[in-house]
Structure formats: C-alpha cells, structure tokens
Amino acid sequence: xxxxxxxxxxxxxxxxxxxxxxxxxxxxxxxxxxxxxxxxxxxxxxxxxxxxxxxxxxxxxxxxxxxxxxxxxxxxxxxxxxxxxxxxxxxxxxxxxxxxxxxxxxxxxxxxxxxxxxxxxxxxxxxxxxxxxxxxxxxxxxxxxxxxxxxxxxxxxxxxxxxxxxxxxxxxxxxxxxxxxxxxxxxxxxxxxxxxxxxxxxxxxxxxxxxxxxxxxxxxxxxxxxxxxxxxxxxxxxxxxxxxxxxxxxxxxxxxxxxxxxxxxxxxxxxxxxxxxxxxxxxxxxxxxxxxxxxxxxxxxxxxxxxxxxxxxxxxxxxxxxxxxxxxxxxxxxxxxxxxxxxxxxxxxxxxxxxxxxxxxxxxxxxxxxxxxxxxxxxxxxxxxxxxxxxxxxxxxxxxxxxxxxxxxxxxxxxxxxxxxxxxxxxxxxxxxxxxxxxxxxxxxxxxxxxxxxxxxxxxxxxxxxxxxxxxx
Amino acid sequence: xxxxxxxxxxxxxxxxxxxxxxxxxxxxxxxxxxxxxxxxxxxxxxxxxxxxxxxxxxxxxxxxxxxxxxxxxxxxxxxxxxxxxxxxxxxxxxxxxxxxxxxxxxxxxxxxxxxxxxxxxxxxxxxxxxxxxxxxxxxxxxxxxxxxxxxxxxxxxxxxxxxxxxxxxxxxxxxxxxxxxxxxxxxxxxxxxxxxxxxxxxxxxxxxxxxxxxxxxxxxxxxxxxxxxxxxxxxxxxxxxxxxxxxxxxxxxxxxxxxxxxxxxxxxxxxxxxxx
Ligand SMILES: Cc1cc2nc3c(=O)[nH]c(=O)nc-3n(C[C@H](O)[C@H](O)[C@H](O)COP(=O)(O)OP(=O)(O)OC[C@H]3O[C@@H](n4cnc5c(N)ncnc54)[C@H](O)[C@@H]3O)c2cc1C
Ligand SMILES: Cc1cc2nc3c(=O)[nH]c(=O)nc-3n(C[C@H](O)[C@H](O)[C@H](O)COP(=O)(O)OP(=O)(O)OC[C@H]3O[C@@H](n4cnc5c(N)ncnc54)[C@H](O)[C@@H]3O)c2cc1C
Ligand code: FES
Numbered sequence: 001x002x003x004x005x006x007x008x009x010x011x012x013x014x015x016x017x018x019x020x021x022x023x024x025x026x027x028x029x030x031x032x033x034x035x036x037x038x039x040x041x042x043x044x045x046x047x048x049x050x051x052x053x054x055x056x057x058x059x060x061x062x063x064x065x066x067x068x069x070x071x072x073x074x075x076x077x078x079x080x081x082x083x084x085x086x087x088x089x090x091x092x093x094x095x096x097x098x099x100x101x102x103x104x105x106x107x108x109x110x111x112x113x114x115x116x117x118x119x120x121x122x123x124x125x126x127x128x129x130x131x132x133x134x135x136x137x138x139x140x141x142x143x144x145x146x147x148x149x150x151x152x153x154x155x156x157x158x159x160x161x162x163x164x165x166x167x168x169x170x171x172x173x174x175x176x177x178x179x180x181x182x183x184x185x186x187x188x189x190x191x192x193x194x195x196x197x198x199x200x201x202x203x204x205x206x207x208x209x210x211x212x213x214x215x216x217x218x219x220x221x222x223x224x225x226x227x228x229x230x231x232x233x234x235x236x237x238x239x240x241x242x243x244x245x246x247x248x249x250x251x252x253x254x255x256x257x258x259x260x261x262x263x264x265x266x267x268x269x270x271x272x273x274x275x276x277x278x279x280x281x282x283x284x285x286x287x288x289x290x291x292x293x294x295x296x297x298x299x300x301x302x303x304x305x306x307x308x309x310x311x312x313x314x315x316x317x318x319x320x321x322x323x324x325x326x327x328x329x330x331x332x333x334x335x336x337x338x339x340x341x342x343x344x345x346x347x348x349x350x351x352x353x354x355x356x357x358x359x360x361x362x363x364x365x366x367x368x369x370x371x372x373x374x375x376x377x378x379x380x381x382x383x384x385x386x387x388x389x390x391x392x393x394x395x396x397x398x399x400x401x402x403x404x405x406x407x408x409x410x411x412x413x414x415x416x417x418x419x420x421x422x423x424x425x426x427x428x429x430x431x432x433x434x435x436x437x438x439x440x441x442x443x444x445x446x447x448x449x450x451x452x453x454x455x456x457x458x459x460x461x462x463x464x465x466x467x468x469x470x471x472x473x
Numbered sequence: 474x475x476x477x478x479x480x481x482x483x484x485x486x487x488x489x490x491x492x493x494x495x496x497x498x499x500x501x502x503x504x505x506x507x508x509x510x511x512x513x514x515x516x517x518x519x520x521x522x523x524x525x526x527x528x529x530x531x532x533x534x535x536x537x538x539x540x541x542x543x544x545x546x547x548x549x550x551x552x553x554x555x556x557x558x559x560x561x562x563x564x565x566x567x568x569x570x571x572x573x574x575x576x577x578x579x580x581x582x583x584x585x586x587x588x589x590x591x592x593x594x595x596x597x598x599x600x601x602x603x604x605x606x607x608x609x610x611x612x613x614x615x616x617x618x619x620x621x622x623x624x625x626x627x628x629x630x631x632x633x634x635x636x637x638x639x640x641x642x643x644x645x646x647x648x649x650x651x652x653x654x655x656x657x658x659x660x661x662x663x664x665x666x667x668x669x670x671x672x673x674x675x676x677x678x679x680x681x682x683x684x685x686x687x688x689x690x691x692x693x694x695x696x697x698x699x700x701x702x703x704x705x706x707x708x709x710x711x712x713x714x715x716x717x718x719x720x721x722x723x724x725x726x727x728x729x730x731x732x733x734x735x736x737x738x739x740x741x742x743x744x745x746x747x748x749x
Contacts, residue, residue, distance in 0.1 A: 177693055179510050179517070179557040216559040218693055222496050242695040246707065253700060253707070253726050255733040262696035270690070271514060272741070278541055280516050280690070281734045284741040307741075354736070355729040356743065391746035402694050404712065 004046055004074075014116035015044040022335040026305050029191045029273055032332055033097070033122075038078075041126040045073035045081075047118045051110050056120060059108035062451040064088040066105055066120055073127060082131035085124065090160040090454060093132060093198045094185060095447050096125025098295075102327045104447075132201055138167060140210040145169045146469035149460055150232040152219050152405070155183020156446045157238030157437030159202055160453030161460075165236075166209040168461050173232070174206075175217040180269060183240050185446070187269035188261070190299050192306070193329070196268075220405035225412070225433070233470050234432045234460045237420060238453060241438035243402040247291060247395055251349030256283055256357035260292070260300045260396035267303050285392025287311045289360050291346055292396030293323035298330065300394045301338050312338050313390070317345040317365050317378045343367070343378065347385060349393055359387045398443050417442060426456035427463075434459055474554040478531055480547070484613045486538045487581070488547040489523075495530030497522065497560045503568060503592035504684070504716060507532070507560030508692045509546060515556070516542045519689045519711075521585040522561060532558075535614070537581035562692040563715050566682075570597040571656035575647065576618070577640050577670055579605045579662025583614045585684050586661040593659075594621035601655075602626070603643050605666070609634035641669050648677050657682055660719060664728045671719035681719035685710045687730055701727055 018034040019025075025032055036044070048070040056066045065084050072080035085092050101107070101121035109117035147170045151158045154176040165172045180186055182199040203213065217223060219239065228235055244259035246252055258266075263282070266272040270280035288304035290297050293316035305312040314333070316323060319342050323330060334340070344362040352358040364384035367376035401418040413421045413429035419442055420435040422428050428435050436452025438444055476493040483489050497507060506521045524533035538544040549555060566589050574593055578586040583604050594600050602622040606612035608631045619625035626643045627635030636643055644658070657680040660670040667683040674681045687699045687710050694712040701710050704721035708714060737743060 177559065178691065179559070216557050217496065218559060218562070221561055221693075222500055222559070242693070244695070244697045246697065253702060253730065255729055255736075259697040262690060262698045265690055265696050270516070275740070276514060277739050278516075278545075279514050281737060282741050283733070283737060283743070286742075286746050354745075356746070391743065404693055 006049055009047055009049055012043060012047045014047065015040045015119055015122070017119075017122055022337070025192065026302075026336040029306055031195050032192050035129060036122055036126045041123055042074060042076055044119050045070045045123055047111060048074070049110065053110075055108035055110060056105040056118075059104045059106075061104065061445070061447045062088050062454065064105075064124075069127065070118065070120070070123065073123060078127055078130045079135060081127045082135060085127055086131075089124075089450070090163050091156055091202060091446070091450055092124050092128035094156065094194060094202070095450065096121050096128055097194050098189060098326070099447050100326045100445065137205040137208050139208065140166055141169045143169055144171065145464070146472055147171065147233040147464050147467075148173065148231070148469070148471060150175060150228045150235045152225075152228070152235065152237045153177075153183060153239040153437070153439075154181040154203075154213065155238060155240050155437060155449060156185060157240075157449035157453040158183070158236065159206060160450045161236045161238065161436070161457045162206050162211045163209060164454055164457030165460060166206065166211050168457065170461075170464070172211045174211060174213045175219055175223070175228070176213065176215045177218040177239070178269065179215050181213060181215070187265045188296070188299065190264065190268055190303055192302065193299065218404065220408045225405065225409045229430070229432065231470070233467065234463055235434065236426075236453070236456045236460065237405070237428070237433060237435040237439060238437040238449065239402065239405050239439050241399045241401050241419070241443050243400045244395070245397045245400060247346050247397065249346050249348050251351060251357070252395070254349055254351050254357050255355050256285065256392045257349060258392070258394050260290075260296045260394055261399065263300055263394045264296075264303065267307070273303075273307060282307065283392055284308050285390065287313070287390040288392040288394065289313045289315050289388060289390045290394040290396055291315050292398070293318065293325060294396065294398065295325045295329060296398065297396035298325045298333050300396050302333055302336060304392070304394065305336055305338060309392075313341055313388070314338060315341045315344050315346065315360070315362060315388070317343065318375060319343060319367060322375045341388070345378065345380065350387070357391055357393055359389045360393060361385060361387050399438075400442065401439055425459040426452055427459060432463065474556060475558045477549050477551050477553050477555060479551050480549065483535075485610050487584075487613050488536050488538070490534045490536060490547070490549070491531050492534065492555060492558065493530055494532050494558050497558065498525040498527045498530050498532050501525045501532065501561040502565035503588040504566030505561035505563045506692070506715065507534070507558050508562060508689070509534070509555060510557040511542070511546050511549065512556050515545065517557075517690055517692070518542045518546065519562075519686070519692060521588065523584060523588050524591075535584035535587065537584065537613075539581070559692065562711055564713065566592060566716060568592045568596050573599045573601070573653060573655045575644065575655050575658045576600055576602045576622070577605075577644060577658060577660040577662070578603070578614075578618070579640055579666040580607075580611060581613070582662030582666070582684075583618065585686070586659065587614050587618060589659055589661075589684075590618055591621060599623050601647060603628065603640045605629070605640035605662070606634075607631070639669070640666065641673050644670065645673055648674070648679065655679055664724055664731065667719060667722075668724040671722070675720055682716050683719035683722060684715045685717060685722065685727060686715065687727060688734070
C-alpha cells in the first residue's frame, strides 16, 4: 500500500477519459477513447481504498486480482501491475475496452455507493497497453509435452485457450473458418471501439509462443470434429454463436436490409469503410434505422453514422434503462448524435417502387409486468402505428448457435437452443473435447469466453496427464 | 496460400483453373462450392467446385470473368498463389440412380451444372443435357457434358450453334414427347432462365432442382446476406442450399437482391434515396 490515508484517497475525483471530439469522431473510424496519461492512471489507482471485502473481485467473471494490480499501479510499478493482471486475464487490452464494467467490477466497487467507482476498466486498458509496448511477450517453454491440442475458432475463447495451452508446453493448432483471426473482436466490434492492432498483437503473441493458426478451415465442412479428434490429443471448441436472428416481419428481404452481422462484417472484416471500390461494397444509407438495444445495435448505428448517414436511429422496444448495451457506448452514441426511438416495435419494412427500403412501420409500446429476465415486458399500444422514413435497416437482435460444426457430430450433446453442453470444467459429452464461449453460453461476453478458454486449458492439461501423445504412439 | 497449378481459357472470358487445396479436394462432394479471396482486401467470391483430384490434392474451378473480382481471379497464372480458399460449402447434391434426368445449363451456369451432371451420370443416370448461350461462344462445356450424356442439345439466341432460341424450346419438346417421365430436371443459370424452366416443368409435375447464386460473404451462415425465400420460408443459400426446389423459389426477390450493388454509385450511395 502506498502511504495515503482513506480520507486522502476519498478526496480524489474520478479521472475522465480523453476522447476524440464527438463531431469529428462521428466521421472517422479511429478509436473514441484516447487512453489515460500515466500520471492520471496512477492518480486514479490511488482512489482504490483497498477494502477488505474486495467486492470488485467478486464482480469480475474471472476474478482478476483488482486491488493488487491497482496497488502496484498506484506505486508507479506498471510492469508489476501488468504481471498481476496477466495471471487472470489473457486479453486485458481487449476487456479493458469492451467489458460491461458497470455491471461487473465497477458496479460492485464500494466507492460507487457514494459517488463514482474506481475506473477499473480504463486502468486495465492502461496497464495492458503499456505492457504491450514495454514488455516482452511470453516465450514458449523450453520443455514441450509432445501433446497436440486443436482449438476451433479464434475468437476470445479460442485465443485464450491457445495461449494458455502453449504456455503449458503443448503444441497448439488453431482452426479458423474465416480468412482472418479474432472472431467477433475482428468482424463484429468496430475499429472505433477496439482497434484491430490489438487483435493483431494478441495473435502475434500467440505465434511467438509457437501456436499454429490455420484460417479457411470450416470445421464440419473442411474437416470434421471426428477427423480432428483422430489427429489431436484434445480439442477445445470455441466457434461462437454466429447465426443472426431476424425480425420475421414483412419486407425483411428488401434491398437495404442487413443483419448486423452482415453490416459489420462488410465494414470491419471486409474493409468496406475504406471505400476501396475493388473490395466489398456496402450500401451507405442516408437515414438508417437499427433495431436492437445491445452492443451490436450500438456498434451498427454508430457505424452507419460514420459511413455518412445523416440520421442514424436506434429503434428499441423497451426503454433506455433496459438497454443491454454498455453504458459508455450509449453515452458515446448520444454524443455522436445518434437518435433513440424507444418503446417501439417493428411491424413491417416498406418498399419503394424499385424494391429498396422506403420506411419502417412501427408500433408504440409501453412497459408492463417484469418478464423472466426481470426486465419489464413491452406491450403494444393499440392504434399507435406510425411510419418512419429510412433507406436502410439493420437488424441487431442477437445471434444463436451455428449448427455447421455440431450437425456433423451426432454424439456431441447439445441443449435445446443448439448450444454445446459443457460441465464446469468445460468438458463435453465427447472424450477429450472441451467447449466454451458463446457456443456454450449463447451470446455472452468477451470476458466469459476468455474465462472459459482459460478453464478449458487447465482442464485439458489435467486430462492429458498420464496419457501418451498420439504422435508418439 | 493456395497454389494455382494450371489456368486455361476454355472459351472467351471462361477459365478452368486447377488449384492446390488438399483439404477441400478430400472433403468436397458434387454440388458444393468454395469461397475464393484472391488477395488481402479482395472480395470473397463463391465458386462451384467443378472437380477434384484428392490424390493430387487439387480442385478445379470454372470461372466466368463477369466483373472485377472474377477478372482478377482468372488473371492469376499457373505457379502464382490465391490468398484464401474456404470450402467445401453448401449441401452436396443428392445423388442416386434415379433413372432419367434432364440437365439444363445457361451461360456460366453450365460450370455449376457440370459437377452435378457428372456425378449423376457416374451414378448410372441417363442424362439429357441442354446448354444454352447467347451465341456459340457462350455455350460452354458442351463437349465435356455431351461426353457423359445420352443426348446433348445446344441452343443459341442467334442460331450460331444448335437450335435457335432458348433452352426451354427443346426442354418442352422432350417433356411432351418422352414416354417415360424424367425423374427430375436440374437447371442452373441466370435467374430468368431458372424461373422459365421451373414454370415450364410445373404443369408436367416434374421435380425441378435449381442452384441459386445470391450474393454471399462468409458462406457459413453467419451473415444472412444470401437469404432467399423458398416456399414462403427464409433460407440461407450457403448452408441450406445452394440447390432448392425450383417450383418454390421467390425469383423476383432473388433477382432484386442479386443486383442491389449494381444500382449503387461508387460511394455506395443511391441518388434517389430518402431526403433527410
Ligand atoms: C457487434 C458485437 C459487439 C459486441 N460487443 C461486446 C462488448 O462490448 N463486450 C463484450 O463483452 N461482448 C461483446 N460482444 C459479445 C462477444 O463478442 C462474444 O461474447 C465473444 O466474442 C464470444 O467469444 P467466442 O470466442 O466464444 O466466439 P467468437 O468471438 O464468436 O469467435 C468464434 C470464432 O470461431 C469461428 N468459427 C465459427 N464456426 C467455425 C467452424 N465451424 N470452424 C472453424 N471456426 C469457426 C468464427 O469465425 C470466429 O472467428 C459483442 C458481440 C458482437 C457481435
Ligand atoms: C453458390 C455459387 C456458386 C457459383 N459458382 C460459380 C462458378 O462455378 N463459376 C462462375 O463463373 N460463377 C459462379 N458463381 C457466380 C460468381 O460468384 C459471381 O459471378 C461473382 O461473385 C461475380 O463477382 P465479380 O466481382 O466478378 O462481378 P461483379 O462486378 O460483382 O458483378 C458482375 C455481374 O455479376 C453479377 N453478380 C454479382 N455477384 C453475383 C453472384 N454472387 N452470383 C451471380 N451473379 C452475381 C452482378 O449482378 C453483375 O451483373 C457462383 C455463385 C454462387 C452464389
Ligand atoms: S453467405 Fe453469409 S450467411 Fe450465407
């Protein structure tokens, strides 16, 4: 502990985050948050009271040793802070940017009871960015076990497991369906929220640990899980939940209607925002309506604005309080001039005489009794239908499990939503096959996928003990 | 990286490329396609896998250069590399010895038809093949298809090869004249052709299978860009298809969606869209 009294700590105000100006940033894809200067970060870390109960640690899905890393940071020992952070969190530069901190660590912070919680997310990001620039990445251990483990999917779940397994001395081979790595971190979350150099760096670190990454392999099509099981000593499946849901209203297949996955993939993965005419095109609507209230909807609507929409509108069937998006994203969206039409549900997408979207027909809703999720259920207000003119629609309702991999594997047990069933050690019904992330949880979060990847790596390490590597047999 | 083994122009703007892709060569079944991305920054282009050689570890693509991306792909020489090829994608064709089948191809659709026809013939089916094109030089793969067909007919709009007119001419004649009803008609080509064939066969009650080619991105069911309406239900052509019951397809929608990007200016904008 640095020598500061509780009172002195309490007197420090929460730092602000330097940001790009809202008007300017709504026209570019550069990161909104610019990162804290060192002095600000140290000062913010000093706000931590080091309380006995450590509710922040309980609030973190992977139980990062938060007070310890903050203490090191407060002392100015950033490398020490980074070392502690790394123990529990394989992708801190990412989670520092995309975790819903207000519902996790910061939501539990005692300082938030009377005032503002410690900015744990921003400090995590600071320490991780510093470490990326100033510290050497891990090297593969000299002693290799001779086991080979396959990892399916290179999203946060797969990347984390790959790193942990490589550090344990196993040979790791990642199979990725797309032409590039990162999963949602690459094709979903936009550059202005998570710069792709961060994903590139994580992947680079894995390569320097000796992890082999093979893109363009669609497990279930190019190779089956059974074939992989024959060749490898264990498998971790983290293929995400990539199948987009639609509204099921008339007009959904008109020109100008996109799933958020398509809209964001065209923009992020395929680089449509660069305007390269030889690459993948995207329709740049002038007035874009996005259905949904989660992170995916915020990412889509803010992308629409950056692609030049004069009006970019969120249409959500509940109220602002009920929106599942990160609070910071909603706040940033508002600053950028995103319009919010709350308590409206889509009835129909209307077409012009050329088959393009002309408007959406909406119905007003009001909030009734709480539903199973505890959020108040929206109920239609009779006679309240109205039209909202627009030329593009993005449907951001969430995603479900993609059956491409699992269909080919009848013995792999699934739940009724098609998610893979895994126990607390991430083991599935197939011997030596572990699974985690969105394919097990349904659409969840980066930190949970990462936690699963780490847990699975430990379980696989356990599982392999006492076995003989297939390659040696 | 995937090495191009050979690349020959077999008709104007039509290339046959043999490419090293051992995993795909081994897994591929007739009716499936691959997604080709030539270089970083290039589009992902769906192309049917026309043939494979699992021993050599190669696949064959037959590509008609219709636009920027396909032109760039066919310009890749033997010995050069293609950045990404993912596959096989889509459902394989259901191949059995059905007896008698008619295969109809229009334009570059003949390239998509070729592997199905070959597999159907190898399974013992009796094939009648009809290939259409604007003029003789657009009738592609005719000899290759004729080699395993009992009867092969070409049609051209200008009469420069085979019968003058459209593929529906000989198809109607065959349906009218044949004593045994064919088990199925397989039709692959431009949307108006597949629609015309489906409308023609409907009153005869002949099962008609079409292979749809909507715009695709990932080819794995992730984006929904390839959605088509079949029998009133939304399907993803890349995972549920690309083959569907031709009598159930919403061709207007397919045609509109296929051409969406042709209607945008180079900024991706529509000049006639809403005033803000
Ligand atoms: C637009 C968007 C914004 C989001 N924002 C946030 C946020 O702010 N904070 C947050 O915590 N979470 C957010 N999420 C959710 C979060 O991204 C996911 O929960 C997380 O990425 C899941 O990780 P994963 O490793 O399980 O899967 P994914 O990230 O989905 O990665 C799966 C990988 O597997 C590959 N794959 C799929 N099928 C196969 C196959 N058959 N063979 C081989 N490879 C395959 C995929 O191509 C992909 O690369 C967001 C999601 C989206 C879509
Ligand atoms: C499952 C599937 C299998 C296919 N197999 C083959 C094949 O074996 N050989 C072959 O030559 N072509 C095949 N195609 C069509 C091929 O993908 C398109 O020709 C290609 O995407 C056009 O890209 P481009 O940039 O060269 O042309 P663009 O400049 O994008 O377009 C040129 C013209 O092609 C049309 N077009 C654009 N995209 C498509 C598309 N996805 N399908 C059809 N027309 C399109 C446009 O409307 C336009 O008229 C297949 C398509 C699908 C979906
Ligand atoms: S191409 Fe993306 S879902 Fe079919």
